[in-house]
Amino acid sequence: MGEAVLHDYWRSSAAYRVRIVLNLKGILWRGLPLDMIGGEHKHDDYTALNPQGLVPTLEIDGHVLTQSLAIIDYLDATHKTPAMVSADPARRARTLAQALIVAADIHPVNNMRILNALRSDFGASEEQVRLWVQRWIAEGFAALERMAPEAGLFGGDMPDLADVCLVPQMYNARRFELDLTPYPRLVRIDAAARALDPVARAAPEAVRAG
CATH class of the missing domain: 1.20.1050.10 (Glutathione S-transferase Yfyf (Class Pi); Chain A, domain 2)
Incomplete structure (x- = not known):
């Protein structure tokens, strides 16, 4: 399993959620920061990954995932502990x-x-x-x-x-x-x-x- 890549903005609360879960689950990742004040999230190379032009975007296991709760759901399904939601x-x-x-x-x-x-x-x-x-x-x-x-x-x-x-x-x-x-x-x-x-x-x- 290779290193996950998180397209990130340091002040984004949605990206912050994903960073927490990656760390809690011990997943090796590196961040690719975007200058959202400067509009980098609207550049064509980024919107090719994330059509909304938002953060976060996570590249992991050959997948490109967007929307923080969807990303966390994937991480919870593929890395069981600690669980973010109960099975009950x-x-x-x-x-x-x-x-x-x-x-x-x-x-x-x-x-x-x-x-x-x-x-x-x-x-x-x-x-x-x-x-x-x-x-x-x-x-x-x-x-x-x-x-x-x-x-x-x-x-x-x-x-x-x-x-x-x-x-x-x-x-x-x-x-x-x-x-x-x-x-x-x-x-x-x-x-x-x-x-x-x-x-x-x-x-x-x-x-x-x-």
Whole structure:
């Protein structure tokens, strides 16, 4: 099995999720960073791999995979431990619901292209953009806080898909100066997850520095 190649942007929360899972599963990979500020993700050579021109894209086992949750699903099917979702149908559904609060409800309305459209098409100020981001994170976090366990990670002793989605979103929450006081369980889970070496090595600052 050769080295996996991750087409990456250091600040992308979707790519951050995949970096965490690659590290947790001990998969050998290297990153090919894209300058998304400079528009490299729209170049023809990249859109030939990923027609959406988004990150991440993972080249692995002779396949070219896109969309972070689809990539993670593939990694979970081919590298069984640690499992990102349970084999038990009810527990699997619960974990997916928690993860999708971030991946389907918070993140899509707050990603770079949406924020740029708010600025360019609707004349939003930076303060208005910040308030927009805070609004949708806060709405999702309020629900996720109620679902969070009193102790341990969402996945118990090891991160599961909900933890993998939470950590990058917490990074975004801090970046956009959301008050995290109302979410003590999420703050605890995020800190515990980021203390794990595979998660720490996936952090934006670690990737950008290395």
